[in-house]
Amino acid sequence: MADRKPVCLVLGAGAGIGGHVGKRFAHGGYHAVLARRSDEAGLQRLVDDIEEAGGEASGRLLDASLPDSIEDLVADVEQAIGPIECAVFNLGAQIGNRDLADTSYKAFELGWRLATFAPFRLASALMPRMEKRGRGSLIVTSATAAVRGNAGQHSHASAMGGRRMLCQTLNAEFGPKNIHVAHIVVDGPVDAPDTLGKMLGEHFEAYKKSKGDDGMIDPAAVAETYWHLAHQPRNCWTHEIDIRPFSNVAWWNDN
Amino acid sequence: MADRKPVCLVLGAGAGIGGHVGKRFAHGGYHAVLARRSDEAGLQRLVDDIEEAGGEASGRLLDASLPDSIEDLVADVEQAIGPIECAVFNLGAQIGNRDLADTSYKAFELGWRLATFAPFRLASALMPRMEKRGRGSLIVTSATAAVRGNAGQHSHASAMGGRRMLCQTLNAEFGPKNIHVAHIVVDGPVDAPDTLGKMLGEHFEAYKKSKGDDGMIDPAAVAETYWHLAHQPRNCWTHEIDIRPFSNVAWWNDN
Amino acid sequence: MADRKPVCLVLGAGAGIGGHVGKRFAHGGYHAVLARRSDEAGLQRLVDDIEEAGGEASGRLLDASLPDSIEDLVADVEQAIGPIECAVFNLGAQIGNRDLADTSYKAFELGWRLATFAPFRLASALMPRMEKRGRGSLIVTSATAAVRGNAGQHSHASAMGGRRMLCQTLNAEFGPKNIHVAHIVVDGPVDAPDTLGKMLGEHFEAYKKSKGDDGMIDPAAVAETYWHLAHQPRNCWTHEIDIRPFSNVAWWNDN
Amino acid sequence: MADRKPVCLVLGAGAGIGGHVGKRFAHGGYHAVLARRSDEAGLQRLVDDIEEAGGEASGRLLDASLPDSIEDLVADVEQAIGPIECAVFNLGAQIGNRDLADTSYKAFELGWRLATFAPFRLASALMPRMEKRGRGSLIVTSATAAVRGNAGQHSHASAMGGRRMLCQTLNAEFGPKNIHVAHIVVDGPVDAPDTLGKMLGEHFEAYKKSKGDDGMIDPAAVAETYWHLAHQPRNCWTHEIDIRPFSNVAWWNDN
Structure with missing residues (x-):
């Protein structure tokens, strides 16, 4: 076991950011553990792709949203595969823009449950283990909605805003314990067939085309930035970073 | 009924900001509806004080935290007393600083339930009524934790951060409909026996003393600022404002 | 001299925010000192209006932009009229949107000179006097450009961003000395004939009309908010506040 | 000339971030042009080090602060060496903490001249060239003072706040033109003998020791992050990022 690879656990590993992060970390010498809600066949393809490329992965x-699911996964991965050196929380709670009247209590609560409570549960399960080892990193995919509310974002923005404040609180407690938490403000559309693709359905291709060349974020590029962040030496840590395509002005500019 | 007073509904009306807001608005010609979780006797005293001063109030x-409680209150007040022209959401979720390991799932969820979900429920019940009337205001007491996470604030900061993003989303949808939502960053200790007082218990007096003259926010002063905000003409609305004692440097400064 | 009125000094007192602040403070018992660059006749009319309404004012x-001008004014007012209890810095540096290529070094420097250096000079002249008296307030009109850069705002945004950081630095040093500095983010068009009016010229009326009822900020309403801020008890001070018309979504929302 | 290396121009290339950025980019295949105010011998050593390592550099x-200095440098480098693909603005304006009374007009203006006006001049000289080529990047070293004022930072914070708003304005105009501008919030002490080292003098070593292992930012680590940012594909650009040592809580947390 002495030469066991470090583990990178990705929660939310579809064909977008999560899957590409898995590939990138596997390529860089990690055992990538890819977790997603459904589509076992797609998950297996991801694992196969990584293994064919000479990497190690599990799905x-x-x-x-189920009690104990994240907690059990962490415990199981740590026992069966190895210590989680890097965790990537990549679950979103985007439900599209909805007026207040169309935002049900259930949708609002689900947003919180996935976007705020789930990373809290991950942190609760993971941080004591990382603290015992004296090291680790947690990278949290987030969104523009974490830094400003906007029309139709009642559920999404309040959940993501909670996520950001959670990350800042984790920074304060765990940074000095050598655990790096980074909050990533994804401020533009990601070329991700499993999330934005599903949301837009048949309109996805037309949408992509309307954005022009490089008008959508390539999840492989995001994965490269996550890799960089996870390997910053501890004297030079980033806690927050934003990303967007060149053709999208930043959220703080007029659009 | 033609000369019925406008109603100001205060959720979280103890001896601190909420109670003083009730007094201020009653003094200014509103019927103040004061709602709080417990201490019926204290609530009655508040109502009595207002009535003795010549104002109108109900407790x-x-x-x-109970389903339908806020929704039923809004419906009942609107029917029994009159249209709510101004609502003040003044419930907090402060549980003191706790390390992640000491922040239970239950505490984390309760924080969200009171600090994020409850104002969403209030907005869901209230906004359609205000929208129909073409006017109204909602003032939301908030905290430093809404703008930055900090050590021990896992539950509080993520709940308050969610609250802030909710307010900004409400701004975007309801501002142009002539409904004013304002988010108040209370960035210092409030001289409130029912909240901070209870949290500190027997240490409250020593704490107050340590702060010196005017070293704690007087809830009556806050009420004056709420009054001002609720009566800004619609061409000049504030969406966010911070307050603190002179002797407390702002959260963004080193302390 | 025992019943000398407190002095409110307004730098930038045209027909917009500055002039109305002067009127409001004169109405409230201050001697308003109105300072502006040009239009002596207009200035005299402002003074006359205030005096006719029973107030005290000087122009x-x-x-x-001239060396010693602000410094001499402060010294002169303090000697000839009385201690400045409240100063309102209301000079802007808006030059309209200009591409980088159209922003001359001269324009960029002038922006800084008026929007950043001038309030620093005012603070340098005023704070030692206020500190000696153990009280005072400084209200600084600012703009959206102080919180986010935007297309065409090279000069304006960098000057206003500097202004905001200056105010926050003044907060840290002078708050605990009982001197209140407040930074006002005016996040919408002000119905001010001397500034926006001059910039838009003959298009001003059409612009106003396009904004609809209450679609532009009434400077008299701003003055009311300044009055409120300048009189907050020191246990409850605001350092930053934003204002805009109801029909303008906030800068952080998509427009 | 067909195989001419791309040029990376570093303004402020001492033994800290600037020098290390030069080394990193030379190592990665750029011709590094290192510019600094003084210490010709030190500058030559930097160039020699890079060349000995097989890289290309000029000093x-x-x-x-002199008129035309930056402008002439850009023109000269473009003509004599080649198109500047990446520019790194690394000049600061830190003068240590000074009370308002100890901040002379001259110091305040110098802060602006170096920290706000100089990057504007660089952008004015560089952007038209990059725009003509349809590509380029500008990385701007900045500081905590750009995002919050603090005691003693009258000059530094207002200059850096102006710098940040300038960068955001450049983002809006030049991002869609395929020119990447990134603003780096260095939120902790850098182990830089030429800047912090000089400021602290004989106390530098004791200060470093007090910070513990990895308690100061290694400029070589910063250079690695700059390299990453300068090479993000244009569908995935970062406009703002913060860095600090693990043991320094972020500026938004209590210290």
């Missing part, structure tokens, strides 16, 4: 189905 | 016990 | 012409 | 002395 897990995970319904993060 | 309601409210457990905001 | 001064001031070219704030 | 230039530059007094950025």
Whole structure:
């Protein structure tokens, strides 16, 4: 076991950011554990792709909304595969823009459950282990909605805003314990067939085309930035970073 | 009924900001509806004080964590007393600083339930009524934790951060409909026996003394600022404002 | 001299925010000192209006870009009229949107000179006097450009961003000395004939009309908010506040 | 000339971030042009080090406060060496903490001249060239003072706040033109003998020791992050990022 690879656990590993992060970390010498809610076949393809490229990976189905699901996954991965050196929380709670009247209590609560409570549960399960080892990193995919509310974002923005404040609180407690938590403000559309693709359905291709060349974020590029962040030496840590395509002005500019 | 007073509904009306807001608005010609979770006697004293001063007030016990409690209150007040012209959401979720390991799932969820979900429920019940009337205001007491996470604030900061993003989303949808939502960053200790006082218990007096003259926020002063905000003409609305004692440097400064 | 009125000094007192602040403070019992760069006749009319309404006022012409101009004005007012209890810095540096290529070094420097250096000079002249008296307030009109850069705002945003950071630095040093500095983010068009009016020229009326009822900020309403801020008890001070018309979504929302 | 290396121009290339950025980019295949105000011998050593390691570099002395100095340098480098693909603005304006009374007009203006006006001049000289080429990047070293004022930072914070708003304005105009501008919030002490080292003098070593292992930012680590940012594909650009040592809580947390 002495030469066991470090583990990178990705929650929310579809064909977008999560899957590409898995590939990138596997390529860089990690055992990538890819967890997603459904599509076992797609998950297996991801694992196969990584293994064919000479990397190590495992797939897990995970319904993060179920009690103990995240906690059990962490415990199981740590026991069966190895210490989680890097965790990537990549579950979103985007439900599209909805007026207040169309935002049900259930949708509002689900947003919180997936976007705020789930990373809290991950942190609760993971941080004591990382603290015992004296090291680790947690990278949290987030969104523009974490830094400003906007029309139709009642559920999404309040959940993501909670996520950001959670990350800042984790920074304060765990930074000095050598655990790096980074909050990533994804401020533009990601070329991700499993999330934005599903939301837009048949309109996805037309949408992509309307954005022009490089008008959508390539999840492989995001994965490269996550890799960089996870390997910053501890004297030079980033806690927050934003990303967007060149053709999208930043959220703080007029659009 | 033609000369019925406008109603100001205060959720979280103890001896601190909420109670003083009730007094201020009653003094200014509103019927103040004061809602709080417990201490019926204290609530009655508040109502009595207002009436003795020549104002109008009603008291309601409210457990905001119960389903339908806020919704029923809004419906009942609107029917029994009159249209709510101004609502003040003044419930907090401060549980003191706790390390992640000491922040239970239950505490984390309760924080969200009171600090994020409850104002969403209030907005869901209230906004359609205000929208129909073409006017109204909602003032939301908030905290430093809404703008930055900090050590020990896992539950509080993520709940308050969610609250802030909710307010900004409400701004975007309801501002142009002539409904004013304002988010108040209370960035210092409030001289409130029912909240901070209870949290500190026997240490409250020593704490106050340590702060010196005017070293704690006087809830009556806050009420004056709420009054001002609620009566800004619609061409000049504030969406966010911070307050603190002169002797407390702002959260963004080193302390 | 025992019943001398407190002095409110307004730098940038045209027909917009500055002039109305002067009126409001004169109405509230201050001697308003109105300083502006040009239009002596207009200035005199402002003074006359205030005096006719039973208030006290003086007018001064001031070219704030000249060395010693602000410093001499402060010294002169303090000696000739009385201690400045409240100063309102209301000079802007808006030059309209210009691409980088159209922003001359001269324009960029002038922006800084008026929007950043001038309030620093005012603070340098005023704070030692206020500190000696153990009280005072400084209200600084600012703009959206102080919190986010935007297309065409090279000069304006960098000057206003500097202004905001200056105010926050003043907060840290002078708050605990009982001197209140407040930074006002004016996040919408002000119905001010001397500034926006001049910039838009003959298009001003059409612009106003396009904004609809209450679609532009009434400077008299701003003055009311300044009055409120200047009189907050020191246990409850605001350092930053934003204002805009109801029909303008906030800068952080998509427009 | 067909195989001419791309040029990376570093303004402020001492033994800290600037020098290390030069080394990193030379190592990665750029011709590094290192510009600094003084210490020609030190500058030559930097160039020699890079060349001994197999890289390409040139050194230039530059007094950025002089008229035309930056402009001439850009023109000269473009003509004599080649198109500047990446520019790194690394000049600071830190003068230590000073009370308002100890902040002279001259110091305040110098802060602006170096920290706000100089990057504007660089952008004015560089952007038209990059725009003509349809690509380029500008990385701007900045500081905590750009996002919050603090005691003693009258000059530094207002200059850096102006710098940040300038960068955001450049983002809006030049991002869609395929020119990447990134603003780096260095939120902790850098182990830089030429800047912090000089400021602290004989106390530098004791200060470093007090910070513990990895308690100061290693400029070589910063250079690695700059390299990453400068090479993000244009569908995934970062406009703002913060860095600090693990043991320093972020500026938004209590210290």
